[in-house]
Amino acid sequence: MSRAIKIALIGCGTVGGATATILLNDRALIAERSGIDIEIGAIYTRDFAHARELGIPESLFETDLERILADPEIEVVVELIGGTTDARTIIKRAVAAGKHVVTANKALLAHHGEELWAAARTYGVTIGFEASTGGGIPIIRAIIDGLMANRIDAIYGIVNGTSNYILTRMTQEGTTYDDALSDAQADGLAEADPSLDVQGTDSAHKLAIMASLAFGLKVDFDTIPVSGIDTLESIDVKFGQDLGYVVKLLAVAHRTHEGITLWVRPAFISREHPLAWVSGPFNAVSAYGHATGHTLYYGRGAGGHPTASAVISDISAIALGTLPAIFNNTGYWQDKNLDTRQINVEETNSRFYIRIMAKDQPGVLAEIARIFGIHEISIASMLQPETTEDGEDTLVPIVITTHSCKERDLRAALKAIDSLTTTDNTSVSIPIAEEHPEKFGSDVTTSDSRRFENS
Amino acid sequence: MSRAIKIALIGCGTVGGATATILLNDRALIAERSGIDIEIGAIYTRDFAHARELGIPESLFETDLERILADPEIEVVVELIGGTTDARTIIKRAVAAGKHVVTANKALLAHHGEELWAAARTYGVTIGFEASTGGGIPIIRAIIDGLMANRIDAIYGIVNGTSNYILTRMTQEGTTYDDALSDAQADGLAEADPSLDVQGTDSAHKLAIMASLAFGLKVDFDTIPVSGIDTLESIDVKFGQDLGYVVKLLAVAHRTHEGITLWVRPAFISREHPLAWVSGPFNAVSAYGHATGHTLYYGRGAGGHPTASAVISDISAIALGTLPAIFNNTGYWQDKNLDTRQINVEETNSRFYIRIMAKDQPGVLAEIARIFGIHEISIASMLQPETTEDGEDTLVPIVITTHSCKERDLRAALKAIDSLTTTDNTSVSIPIAEEHPEKFGSDVTTSDSRRFENS
Numbered sequence: 001m002s003r004a005i006k007i008a009l010i011g012c013g014t015v016g017g018a019t020a021t022i023l024l025n026d027r028a029l030i031a032e033r034s035g036i037d038i039e040i041g042a043i044y045t046r047d048f049a050h051a052r053e054l055g056i057p058e059s060l061f062e063t064d065l066e067r068i069l070a071d072p073e074i075e076v077v078v079e080l081i082g083g084t085t086d087a088r089t090i091i092k093r094a095v096a097a098g099k100h101v102v103t104a105n106k107a108l109l110a111h112h113g114e115e116l117w118a119a120a121r122t123y124g125v126t127i128g129f130e131a132s133t134g135g136g137i138p139i140i141r142a143i144i145d146g147l148m149a150n151r152i153d154a155i156y157g158i159v160n161g162t163s164n165y166i167l168t169r170m171t172q173e174g175t176t177y178d179d180a181l182s183d184a185q186a187d188g189l190a191e192a193d194p195s196l197d198v199q200g201t202d203s204a205h206k207l208a209i210m211a212s213l214a215f216g217l218k219v220d221f222d223t224i225p226v227s228g229i230d231t232l233e234s235i236d237v238k239f240g241q242d243l244g245y246v247v248k249l250l251a252v253a254h255r256t257h258e259g260i261t262l263w264v265r266p267a268f269i270s271r272e273h274p275l276a277w278v279s280g281p282f283n284a285v286s287a288y289g290h291a292t293g294h295t296l297y298y299g300r301g302a303g304g305h306p307t308a309s310a311v312i313s314d315i316s317a318i319a320l321g322t323l324p325a326i327f328n329n330t331g332y333w334q335d336k337n338l339d340t341r342q343i344n345v346e347e348t349n350s351r352f353y354i355r356i357m358a359k360d361q362p363g364v365l366a367e368i369a370r371i372f373g374i375h376e377i378s379i380a381s382m383l384q385p386e387t388t389e390d391g392e393d394t395l396v397p398i399v400i401t402t403h404s405c406k407e408r409d410l411r412a413a414l415k416a417i418d419s420l421t422t423t424d425n426t427s428v429s430i431p432i433a434e435e436h437p438e439k440f441g442s443d444v445t446t447s448d449s450r451r452f453e454n455s
Numbered sequence: 456m457s458r459a460i461k462i463a464l465i466g467c468g469t470v471g472g473a474t475a476t477i478l479l480n481d482r483a484l485i486a487e488r489s490g491i492d493i494e495i496g497a498i499y500t501r502d503f504a505h506a507r508e509l510g511i512p513e514s515l516f517e518t519d520l521e522r523i524l525a526d527p528e529i530e531v532v533v534e535l536i537g538g539t540t541d542a543r544t545i546i547k548r549a550v551a552a553g554k555h556v557v558t559a560n561k562a563l564l565a566h567h568g569e570e571l572w573a574a575a576r577t578y579g580v581t582i583g584f585e586a587s588t589g590g591g592i593p594i595i596r597a598i599i600d601g602l603m604a605n606r607i608d609a610i611y612g613i614v615n616g617t618s619n620y621i622l623t624r625m626t627q628e629g630t631t632y633d634d635a636l637s638d639a640q641a642d643g644l645a646e647a648d649p650s651l652d653v654q655g656t657d658s659a660h661k662l663a664i665m666a667s668l669a670f671g672l673k674v675d676f677d678t679i680p681v682s683g684i685d686t687l688e689s690i691d692v693k694f695g696q697d698l699g700y701v702v703k704l705l706a707v708a709h710r711t712h713e714g715i716t717l718w719v720r721p722a723f724i725s726r727e728h729p730l731a732w733v734s735g736p737f738n739a740v741s742a743y744g745h746a747t748g749h750t751l752y753y754g755r756g757a758g759g760h761p762t763a764s765a766v767i768s769d770i771s772a773i774a775l776g777t778l779p780a781i782f783n784n785t786g787y788w789q790d791k792n793l794d795t796r797q798i799n800v801e802e803t804n805s806r807f808y809i810r811i812m813a814k815d816q817p818g819v820l821a822e823i824a825r826i827f828g829i830h831e832i833s834i835a836s837m838l839q840p841e842t843t844e845d846g847e848d849t850l851v852p853i854v855i856t857t858h859s860c861k862e863r864d865l866r867a868a869l870k871a872i873d874s875l876t877t878t879d880n881t882s883v884s885i886p887i888a889e890e891h892p893e894k895f896g897s898d899v900t901t902s903d904s905r906r907f908e909n910s
Binding site: 003018021022025026029030032033034035036130135136137138141142145146147148149150151216274276277289290291292293294295296297298299300303305306308309310311312313316317320321322325326329330331332440441 | 480485489490585590591597600603605729748750751755760761785
């Protein structure tokens with residue numbers, strides 16, 4: 001055992017409680033493996049009920065945050081209260097007090113990462129945040145350490161377990177969105193207010209963190225287009241399945257010649273796609289590097305124990321000096337980097353699934369096809385399922401898949417189609433994400449890759 | 456850019472050539488990302504033909520290994536020649552000369568890891584070997600860094616791309632083993648002599664490396680039971696598929712109360728198993744931790760660029776000091792650890808697929824069932840496919856799946872069945888590997904986990 005370190009836990013909910021439990025139960029195991037003897041010096045939280053339930057010794061309870069910040073023996077402050085106000089203040093104060101920080105706070109880092117890295121640099125400390133993204137999956141380390149030799153060209157993530165659980169139920173069992181959400185809430189997989197999860201914001205937070213590190217660029221969170229699964233209809237899940245697709249809430253960032261495109265939204269992927277099998281509350285992130293090609297990381301993206309695993313690995317890595325060495329020397333960090341040129345997703349190309357509700361009248365299909373043609377969108381397949389209802393005013397679904405087209409053109413076409421008297425103005429479009437190609441050693445950006453002179 | 460480091464490459468084949476190419480083409484990119492400016496000081500190889508083909512500057516060619524070992528500017532020796540004789544000597548000499556080593560040599564580490572770690576410790580240097588296992592997948596880092604807070608209970612790997620490619624062809628296209636192997640050789644996915652790959656030895660090398668780190672124990676390579684895919688018959692692949700299984704060459708290590716069980720062999724897994732989708736030359740490794748639960752790492756397990764990605768990440772990590780900090784402080788290393796108590800796989804339990812070729816006579820099924828009963832093996836399913844041939848001496852396949860049973864009992868039963876006059880003495884048995892259970896915080900070994908006192 002090479003080094004002892006004393007920490008304070010701020011927050012003792014699901015993740016804080018699991019972190020405390022593991023550190024108390026398995027202190028010897030962790031010391032044996034990591035070489036670091038981690039001692040909890042204090043636990044600060046608004047409400048000690050959960051800590052008491054877990055049987056955590058009351059001698060560790062601290063009600064005065066100032067005493068923690070002033071205690072020179074405490075080297076690491078672990079922030080697990082979440083939110084972007086108190087947490088931000090506490091982290092900044094801890095850093096200013098010369099303490100390293102470990103946090104699981106994705107919202108805070110997505111919005112204020114740059115400010116926090118800069119503060120940490122000023123005071124010579126390090127902020128660990130493996131737990132912010134992908135729960136127990138060591139995905140941050142993969143990006144900043146394992147894939148160090150790569151120009152990363154793309155990140156594709158399923159990074160919200162609540163949404164993936166709901167989509168899995170809808171896909172595999174035909175459950176409605178509302179029923180699947182209720183079940184998720186009953187099972188503790190969704191919060192009472194699930195907005196951050198099901199509307200895609202949580203995924204976007206994680207995407208922003210991963211993308212800024214992967215590309216070594218500042219990411220402007222507010223310009224990331226985000227939509228969630230809360231408006232997804234069962235009928236589209238079903239039609240997509242008939243076409244060989246499954247729907248996933250994807251968080252995507254990829255590099256093009258013009259800049260970086262980031263988006264979060266439900267997308268169809270083929271059943272053969274490497275992310276198609278990721279089911280239930282599990283998360284997975286694909287990273288495409290110019291040396292390593294496709295690599296994928298999978299595991300539990302939330303929950304007390306998995307997230308605590310990431311928290312504790314950061315504490316150990318700070319004590320070992322490995323995380324500080326990476327933070328102090330590598331070029332991934334937003335406070336050191338240039339602004340990203342973020343490309344509006346409407347300027348990018350994709351295939352799309354489209355559903356239009358149209359009157360069952362002669363000439364309607366032709367009119368829709370004509371509008372796609374005007375906007376230079378090539379139709380890959382078109383299906384009007386047979387209906388038992390009849391009457392010229394009955395609305396029937398028309399399901400179309402397109403070849404790759406510019407999204408802006410698609411929006412224009414759908415606007416025109418929605419304004420037809422024969423449709424009901426509710427067209428649905430879902431991107432079809434194909435597997436990202438591996439590009440070994442190829443030159444995607446001119447600035448990143450230089451030819452060597454043959455002597 | 457914080458630190459420059461000069462290295463020597465020993466070997467310039469597929470991996471050495473890709474490493475040189477990336478370091479020469481992308482030196483600025485890697486310096487920007489990792490903070491390390493990596494300069495190739497010399498390339499030593501028996502034959503410079505491949506290096507010339509790649510356009511590597513001849514000024515780097517070095518024909519005298521002694522000059523490299525004596526050059527004080529060279530801090531890292533990258534061994535990429537393979538084999539366990541010359542490579543072993545070169546690594547030991549480099550270490551003794553005070554140079555760090557990076558290697559992709561799984562055979563050498565599986566057999567002589569303990570000796571090499573001890574030598575590195577003696578001379579105060581570090582050996583990086585991310586490239587030895589899983590090619591471009593940062594699986595070694597996951598085990599020694601990302602999962603630091605976990606007691607790892609099991610490793611399940613598909614770690615030989617050649618075998619997985621052949622099995623994928625056999626499964627998805629009904630190709631015979633011989634044809635799939637020929638295609639793999641034509642595509643550069645199998646060597647002219649594929650024995651190390653298809654007989655399972657390469658997988659066992661990687662398993663030994665991962666298991667010793669994951670469990671923090673010495674592993675005795677020679678007692679790992681290993682069988683490969685070279686004796687697998689198409690008929691069993693097909694019958695397994697009919698039962699809902701796919702066959703994979705699995706490398707498995709798991710912890711029990713009594714010790715560690717390790718094995719490499721073809722096994723059936725359910726189509727829903729998290730490793731079932733891993734196709735073609737790709738590799739994947741599942742690690743089950745007591746905090747993080749199931750995590751899985753996927754990517755290209757071989758090939759120049761992916762393996763070079765791992766090599767270069769190790770060079771950077773040595774220059775950053777992160778790999779030395781881990782090597783010097785953590786408890787994973789064979790030279791620091793106790794011998795493993797390796798449990799003979801025959802003493803463990805598994806489900807099995809069995810195929811027996813038996814005469815199509817009355818009473819044969821009953822006799823086989825009776826023998827299973829005597830050995831306390833419970834049959835889960837039994838199938839005698841209809842045959843168009845007839846005659847009492849025609850041999851027909853009888854396909855049986857068992858419930859979980861002790862492998863030793865199964866061997867005894869099959870020995871008795873093979874000696875019947877109604878069978879042809881060629882029974883086939885393939886384990887059916889179920890998904891390893893996640894055990895959060897549970898107590899698998901008594902020594903690893905301690906309860907804390909509630910004060």
